[in-house]
Amino acid sequence: MGPSTDSMSSTSQLKITRLPKLKDDGSNWINYQALAMNTLTAKGLRRHVVGTIKAPPELVARDSSFYLPGRLAPLSDDELEEHETKLDEYLQKQAQVREVIYQTVSEATFMRIKSAPMAQLMLQQLIAIFEGKGEMVQIDTLTRLQSLRCLEDGDVILHITEMKRLKEALDSMSAPIADAQFSAYIKASLPPEKFGALLTTKPKDILIDAGATRHFSPDRSSFLNFEEIPPVPIRAADGRTFSATGRGDIKV
Structure with a gap:
């Protein structure tokens, strides 16, 4: 033992x-x-x-x-x-x-x-x-990640921290979540008001450490080398879709 x-x-x-x-x-x-x-x-x-x-x-x-x-x-x-x-x-x-x-x-x-x-x-x-037991744990963890929702009066930072913890748990089980998909889960988990608040907040305040290598930023001027790309649809866990229209490095 x-x-x-x-x-x-x-x-x-x-x-x-x-x-x-x-x-x-x-x-x-x-x-x-x-x-x-x-x-x-x-x-x-x-x-x-x-x-x-x-x-x-x-x-x-x-x-x-x-x-x-x-x-x-x-x-x-x-x-x-x-x-x-x-x-x-x-x-x-x-x-x-x-x-x-x-x-x-x-x-x-x-x-x-x-x-x-x-x-x-x-x-x-x-x-x-x-x-088979490990597979069931993976499914349960993924289900929890997909169904997690932030209440209207909830703390966004604590909410995203919990989502990051679940993502890292899946990583440790050899069941990683792609960055784009994880970002979609985050968007779907936030009430429209809270996600809208992120879109209207100053750029330095809207970067979220979600454990992914790609992050949300609605402010094109904050990019150092913004490059337009054809719209890439990303499907959220609740079925909604949104599009990525550019990429680049951002100054924090």
Whole structure:
């Protein structure tokens, strides 16, 4: 069971570098799965994860001697040593896979997967728990972003800050929103009076840090190098459309 930090590191021989902690809501499952698999592959543990490696057979003890299943003659000392060396190597690598997973899941998830007899089955249990859960979180977050509305007496800055937080959450889930679409969501979320107020405010007061690389500005004179473009329709979340008619850099 890992510590509460967002990035794990191990002091054992197996180094875990910047592997994120798997969130219980599955919101970072896609990234976690890719990064965890890359870490395990880099450490030579891929076969233990996908299940293409076989464990050494379990020995049968009889009369102070050890036998391979189905073999009548006991193992010699050298054969026994060779078998135990292979078994140790197998168990160590199984434990290394478990360490990566144990260090990067919550206690609740650990309790659900700890009884898996093999590393491959442990990963299969993780997939069964989290596959699809991350997608549902993405859909829920996007729906919240699209449906968010600023009340007529609401604080525009706080409202846009919350929209930016939801956008960044989607970015972290590998589901980024295009700048133009995010700008459309902002416009659709504001009452006409508030958006109109933005259009009549001085240029220095109407720039909004929305987390996008493109911003609204109705004042053409504030651009340093304004370039007219054919009107580009942008559809808002509520079905309304508006057009971008130019582009350029603006002096803040």
